Amino acid sequence: MSPVDTEKQEGPSARTISALVDDAAERFAAVGIDTPREDAEAIVADSLGVAPKELSADSADDVSAEVAEDVENKVKRRLERDPLAYVLGRAPFRNLEVAVDERVLWPRQETELLVEIAVAKLPQGARVHEVGTGSGAIALALMSERPDLVITASDLSPEAAEAARENAERLGMDLDVRVARGYPDDLGEVDMVIANLPYVTDDTIFERSPEIQHEPRIAVTADCGEDGLGVIRGLIAETPSGTLMVMEHDTHHGPAMQELLNEAETLRDYEGNERASVGKAP
Known part of the structure; x- marks a missing residue:
């Protein structure tokens, strides 16, 4: 040198x-x-x-x-190659700024599409549960933009659940966050399940930006399987039939999501990629 x-x-x-x-x-x-x-x-x-x-x-x-x-x-x-959000300790999301660190994924702009869909589709006073809340960004953005909704959240990681609670407290919001894998057993029925679950495979993670290596692997790949849809399939199977679901997925997963959900529609993010699907649990 x-x-x-x-x-x-x-x-x-x-x-x-x-x-x-x-x-x-x-x-x-x-x-x-x-x-x-x-x-x-x-x-x-x-x-x-x-x-x-x-x-x-x-x-x-x-x-x-x-x-x-x-x-x-x-x-x-x-x-x-620590993500900039980790270096700064925060990330913008919709109209909020959420604290982030190595306990959680940092929220991307494309994930804001989930909030946009929910805001547009949910009736007054609807019940919403977010699975895999991480930092709490999605649930907290919904609470901020639709205070009429009844929103709860969960994550299988106790550390991530604590991060979401910290963000809720910092933002002055009362968010019920529980530790649970998938659809919580004690949740009961809700009008919508919203989730940005792991969908990156162990084989393709190294094809992505180096920053993803610094994020919690359980939130990136988990049990995604060869096609990246393993965790998503599991949640769909656990969710009561007929429940509206809004789910982020990889850009090539749209056709598969059309098969997994009833009355499914796939929408594009701000970059024009097929990023989220909305439909009913079969």
Whole structure:
């Protein structure tokens, strides 16, 4: 490695905002991160305690040694391909910001489609249960946008359930989160089951972005089987017949979901991919 490369690994010598952003963006690009500039600005803004949109990324203002050190620590985590959401400790989702860490998947923008579907389809006062709630993002977004709904959630991971409870408390919402595998035995009937369950196979996980390796494997692959639908099939089988289900899945799973659910419809996410299906449990 050349002296220049070594210096880049140790971080910038100058401590201006622009130098920190430029240095981080260059290092991120070098390891193949898709959004190097955006990630660099988000990290520097976070260390400064401001929103990214408020950051003057070309500023020649100096920052303190403490801020520079904090930026460098976060940059090193991102270089190791920790998801940006984990580095920052939070992620936007619909109109909320949820706290995330290694206990849970960080919520993606495409998952917002599930909330959009539920908001549009549910009648006043409907009962909704989210299976595999993780951070609680889906359930909490629904509570925020449809306060008339009766919403509960569950996760098989006690650590994930605790993360969801923490987010609910932080956001001032009363979300009933229980630890259970699949459809909880004591749940009774609900009007809708909503879920973003594992659907990545053990064979294909290494074809995806390196960041997914840092997420809890139980929430990514679990018992998905060769086609990625094992966990989804299990929940559909457990859910009372006729219950409306909204489920995220991989982009090639649409035809299979049409067979698994009655009266099924598959919808596309913001990128145009078939991302979620809605239908009734058989």
